[in-house]
Amino acid sequence: xxxTPLVLVDGSSYLYRAFHALPPLTTSSGMPTGxxxxxxxxxxALRRQYPDSPFAVVFDAKGPTFRDELFEHYKSHRPPMPxxxxxxxxxxxxxxxxxxxxxxxxxxxxxxxxxxxxxxxCAALGRDVVISTGDKDMAQLVCPHVxxxxxxxxxxLDVAGVKEKFGVGPELIIDFLALxxxxxxxxxxxxxxxxxxxxxxxxxxxxxxQGVYGHLEQxxxxxxxxxxxxxxxxxxxxxxxxxxxxxxxxxxxxPLNIEVDALHPGEADREALIELYRQLEFRSWLDELLxxxxxxxxxxxxxxxxxxxxxxxxxxxxxxxxxxxxxxxEQAELIAFDTETTSLDAQQAELVGLSFxxxxxxxxxxxxxxxxxxxxxxxxxxxxxxxLKPILEDAARAKVGQHAKYDMNVLAHYGIEVRGxxxxxMLESYVLDSTATRHDMDSLALKYLGHGTIRFEDIAGKxxxxxxxxxxxxxxxxxxxxxxxxxxxxxHQCLWPKLEEVPGLTRVLTEIEMPLVPVLAHxxxxxxxxxxxxxxxxxxxxxEKMQQLERQAFELxxxxxxxxxxxxxxxxxxxxxxxxxRSKTAKGQASTAESVLAELAEEGYALPQVLxxxxxxxxxxxxxxxxxxxxxxxxxxxxHTSYHQAVxxxxxxxxxxxxxxxxxxxxxxxxxxxxxxxxxxxxKLLAADYSQIELRIMxxxxxxxxxLHAFRNDLDVHRATAAxxxxxxxxxxxxxxxxxxxxxxxxxxxxxxxxxxAKQIGxxxxxxxxxxxxxxxxxxxxxxxxxxxxxxxxxxGYVETLFGRRLYLPExxxxxxAMRKAAERTAINAPMQGTAADIxxxxxxxxxxxxxxxxxxxxxxxxxxxxxxxEVREDQIERVREAVxxxxxxxxxxAVPLVVEAGVGANWDExx
DNA sequence: CCCGTCTCGTAC
DNA sequence: GACGTACGAGACGGGT
Numbered sequence: 006x007x008x009t010p011l012v013l014v015d016g017s018s019y020l021y022r023a024f025h026a027l028p029p030l031t032t033s034s035g036m037p038t039g040x041x042x043x044x045x046x047x048x049x050a051l052r053r054q055y056p057d058s059p060f061a062v063v064f065d066a067k068g069p070t071f072r073d074e075l076f077e078h079y080k081s082h083r084p085p086m087p088x089x090x091x092x093x094x095x096x097x098x099x100x101x102x103x104x105x106x107x108x109x110x111x112x113x114x115x116x117x118x119x120x121x122x123x124x125x126x127c128a129a130l131g132r133d134v135v136i137s138t139g140d141k142d143m144a145q146l147v148c149p150h151v152x153x154x155x156x157x158x159x160x161x162l163d164v165a166g167v168k169e170k171f172g173v174g175p176e177l178i179i180d181f182l183a184l185x186x187x188x189x190x191x192x193x194x195x196x197x198x199x200x201x202x203x204x205x206x207x208x209x210x211x212x213x214x215q216g217v218y219g220h221l222e223q224x225x226x227x228x229x230x231x232x233x234x235x236x237x238x239x240x241x242x243x244x245x246x247x248x249x250x251x252x253x254x255x256x257x258x259x260p261l262n263i264e265v266d267a268l269h270p271g272e273a274d275r276e277a278l279i280e281l282y283r284q285l286e287f288r289s290w291l292d293e294l295l296x297x298x299x300x301x302x303x304x305x306x307x308x309x310x311x312x313x314x315x316x317x318x319x320x321x322x323x324x325x326x327x328x329x330x331x332x333x334x335e336q337a338e339l340i341a342f343d344t345e346t347t348s349l350d351a352q353q354a355e356l357v358g359l360s361f362x363x364x365x366x367x368x369x370x371x372x373x374x375x376x377x378x379x380x381x382x383x384x385x386x387x388x389x390x391x392x393l394k395p396i397l398e399d400a401a402r403a404k405v406g407q408h409a410k411y412d413m414n415v416l417a418h419y420g421i422e423v424r425g426x427x428x429x430x431m432l433e434s435y436v437l438d439s440t441a442t443r444h445d446m447d448s449l450a451l452k453y454l455g456h457g458t459i460r461f462e463d464i465a466g467k468x469x470x471x472x473x474x475x476x477x478x479x480x481x482x483x484x485x486x487x488x489x490x491x492x493x494x495x496x497h498q499c500l501w502p503k504l505e506e507v508p509g510l511t512r513v514l515t516e517i518e519m520p521l522v523p524v525l526a527h528x529x530x531x532x533x534x535x536x537x538x539x540x541x542x543x544x545x546x547x548x549e550k551m552q553q554l555e556r557q558a559f560e561l562x563x564x565x566x567x568x569x570x571x572x573x574x575x576x577x578x579x580x581x582x583x584x585x586x587r588s589k590t591a592k593g594q595a596s597t598a599e600s601v602l603a604e605l606a607e608e609g610y611a612l613p614q615v616l617x618x619x620x621x622x623x624x625x626x627x628x629x630x631x632x633x634x635x636x637x638x639x640x641x642x643x644x645h646t647s648y649h650q651a652v653x654x655x656x657x658x659x660x661x662x663x664x665x666x667x668x669x670x671x672x673x674x675x676x677x678x679x680x681x682x683x684x685x686x687x688x689k690l691l692a693a694d695y696s697q698i699e700l701r702i703m704x705x706x707x708x709x710x711x712x713l714h715a716f717r718n719d720l721d722v723h724r725a726t727a728a729x730x731x732x733x734x735x736x737x738x739x740x741x742x743x744x745x746x747x748x749x750x751x752x753x754x755x756x757x758x759x760x761x762x763a764k765q766i767g768x769x770x771x772x773x774x775x776x777x778x779x780x781x782x783x784x785x786x787x788x789x790x791x792x793x794x795x796x797x798x799x800x801x802g803y804v805e806t807l808f809g810r811r812l813y814l815p816e817x818x819x820x821x822x823a824m825r826k827a828a829e830r831t832a833i834n835a836p837m838q839g840t841a842a843d844i845x846x847x848x849x850x851x852x853x854x855x856x857x858x859x860x861x862x863x864x865x866x867x868x869x870x871x872x873x874x875x876e877v878r879e880d881q882i883e884r885v886r887e888a889v890x891x892x893x894x895x896x897x898x899x900a901v902p903l904v905v906e907a908g909v910g911a912n913w914d915e916x917x
Numbered sequence: 918c919c920c921g922t923c924t925c926g927t928a929c
Numbered sequence: 930g931a932c933g934t935a936c937g938a939g940a941c942g943g944g945t
Contacts, residue, residue, distance in 0.1 A: 567939095569925095569938085569939055570939080571923085571924055571925070571940080572924095590923080590924065590925095597925085598924080598925065599925080621926085624926055627937095627938055628926085628927070628937065629927090632937090632938090653935060654933095654934075655933080655934060657934060657935075658935095660936080661935095661936060663936090664927085664928085664935080664936045666927095666929075666935075667926090667928035667929085667935080667936065667937085668927080668928070669927060670927090675927080751932085755932040755933040755934095756933065757931085757932045757933090758930095758931055760930085761931055764931080764932095826930080827930095827933095830932070830933065831933065831934090834932085834933040835933080838929090838933065869928070869929070870928080870934090871929065
């Protein structure tokens with residue numbers, strides 16, 4: 006039988022880290038307890054992991070250590086220990102002892118040195134040692150018998166791991182720290198030497214720190230950034246480097262008289278623990294101890310000493326309370342609900358608990374999967390979900406959520422198709438004012454209820470140490486989760502009457518946004534299939550091309566520089582090579598934007614063309630071919646984007662993680678990426694898009710005869726525009742004229758000026774102005790509509806879509822001319838862009854409904870503003886096409902037809 | 918080391 | 930200053 010490893014816990018390092026990383030927690034009287042709780046949690050988890058091991062929790066002793074004396078002259082004070090931390094040391098020691106865990110505190114010796122010595126002694130005897138620490142300095146102790154674990158983050162390090170993480174093996178860690186220093190541990194190091202440089206030195210010159218200083222002449226030859234000046238820097242700070250070496254060295258030979266066999270945990274002292282937990286107000290641990298004590302027949306005083314805050318939030322842990330809440334839900338007119346999970350990504354999230362509210366200020370949290378040491382027994386997840394399923398799936402039982410799409414997607418993974426979500430407070434807020442930047446619950450609670458909610462950060466911490474919800478103690482998780490449901494209900498009660506004041510907005514919410522929620526949930530869950538192998542091949546190819554272009558650029562520039570840095574690039578182009586500055590950025594820098602480079606390339610300069618090619622290749626690689634394969638969900642093998650319903654000012658959706666609404670199409674190179682979006686075997690992609698939807702909407706809103714005529718007769722609208730503007734018959738229009746007319750049409754939608762148009766099509770401003778004048782003369786309805794829109798926006802402070810969606814434009818009355826102009830352009834654009842978005846949303850609802858009821862083997866996998874992409878079983882392509890296109894065409898009744906074009910292919914590129 | 922800002926580039 | 934709506938990569942600079 007193999008011997009169990011000795012477990013050595015670096016208690017002091019954990020105490021510091023718990024104190025800084027975890028949210029502050031205090032008793033009702035204000036005594037800080039968060040660090041104690043954090044360390045105890047960690048110890049219990051570790052103990053569970055190594056139940057039979059000898060075990061020691063090591064702390065620094067009070068008073069000076071020999072290290073302090075040794076480096077007396079080295080005055081670099083640690084900041085004094087915060088009082089809130091100091092007062093937690095004693096209760097922690099007492100708790101560790103009461104738990105029966107051996108505690109080591111050796112006077113005059115730091116915890117690190119005790120651990121180092123014990124680890125070496127033990128390893129020498131051939132016994133394995135696991136050091137639990139959050140301190141990377143300990144990596145110097147790692148050897149075949151000694152490994153590190155960080156119980157807070159769950160990571161572990163053996164010899165290979167150290168080498169991988171730091172770039173040098175354990176035997177060089179001291180040298181590594183001596184060179185780069187360590188702020189946290191007050192090791193100065195050599196200024197200017199960081200991780201990369203230290204690594205380069207130690208790997209480039211044998212013999213560690215001594216070796217490096219013995220061969221400073223070799224330093225300049227190393228392939229390290231700034232190698233030339235490095236030797237001088239090292240020489241200058243030689244003393245600091247060698248002092249750092251001593252400071253970083255953990256002693257492995259301090260005199261100790263400790264037998265490993267004496268380090269076996271004993272029985273916990275329950276009475277002492279109860280008293281401690283009572284003082285520290287660790288409710289759930291206390292409850293558990295009291296329960297155990299009662300079961301074993303001990304007489305214990307009731308826990309009156311613990312102040313229970315007045316609250317109507319409840320954490321449901323037993324069948325009776327669960328039954329009571331089921332009854333409440335059955336009777337409720339409206340149910341506010343929320344889920345707590347392990348991830349913000351609904352596709353990967355695991356359900357940890359659910360919360361409900363049916364009357365304001367009263368809510369329940371039902372935990373089902375919290376798993377930290379000392380967690381009370383919770384109701385079984387499957388059983389809870391089975392009981393809730395009929396309620397959640399009943400479309401007749403109205404529900405309200407905050408960002409309910411997320412919860413619906415989570416629950417879908419447990420076989421629950423939530424129905425009856427009649428309201429979503431995020432969308433209520435969005436419809437009320439789409440220009441508000443935040444529609445999250447915390448912001449809404451503050452804005453509309455004047456209520457500061459418990460923030461997730463408050464209970465989970467932040468940064469790398471952030472806990473997942475299942476790791477959060479129920480005392481904190483319960484009120485947080487219950488509050489989510491309660492606040493959602495109260496927000497709805499506040500927002501809904503505001504919406505009802507404007508019937509148009511009520512309709513946008515109930516007829517467009519709310520029906521869209523489950524549709525988007527479906528699309529996200531469906532996901533898109535991508536050919537990772539193809540993208541990988543493209544990545545390699547693009548990488549080679551990048552290197553080639555980089556070499557060319559360096560040659561033309563006469564030096565090496567970072568091609569991705571606009572700053573460095575500007576220096577090369579304008580300062581060194583003296584190219585003319587054609588445009589500046591908003592901040593006054595000489596611009597290196599594509600249009601500028603194109604202009605310069607046109608004039609015969611070589612470098613700009615190379616840079617343009619480099620940029621387009623590197624964009625494709627970093628944003629698409631490298632990134633997309635990483636976003637494939639391992640569970641489904643597909644990419645699941647998130648569609649955001651409350652982001653854009655105009656009513657469009659947006660897409661992220663990854664953004665699938667900006668996959669390249671304009672160049673042949675870019676289109677290759679679309680070829681990687683494929684259909685599953687036996688299926689094909691059907692891409693259906695609205696033809697010229699925004700121009701058609703302009704024709705409808707402006708009621709302009711010329712434009713109406715063009716669309717009613719299915720003319721090529723750009724050709725027709727060219728004919729009008731250039732005074733020709735349609736068949737006489739040249740390619741260039743049509744291109745210009747197209748730019749005019751798009752420019753109009755965007756509220757473009759003569760300046761912008763001139764730049765876009767490469768003509769003089771005067772000429773562009775002439776085109777615009779001519780356009781408005783030929784399409785007077787459009788001119789009148791634009792003037793009307795500006796006026797209305799100025800009077801009302803907002804513009805509307807055809808369906809009544811509003812966009813507020815406070816800046817339309819700005820005294821600042823540029824701001825006012827910008828607001829006017831938005832005023833022109835928003836009704837067209839927003840109406841198109843409304844129409845597409847209605848179409849999506851209709852298509853989803855048809856897919857459900859028809860039972861067709863087809864699903865929507867993407868929406869790109871005016872396009873829907875479906876994955877359809879091959880033999881049903883025609884049937885689906887014949888249903889989907891008319892549903893899209895009839896999503897709105899305009900004065901002109903809504904034409905939908907559809908294509909089919911094995912991949913997205915082919916389907917166009 | 919993390920975060921926000923800037924610049925650039927992709928889509929409709 | 931000059932064309933609307935987005936998302937995201939990489940660089941950079943300031944503050945921790």
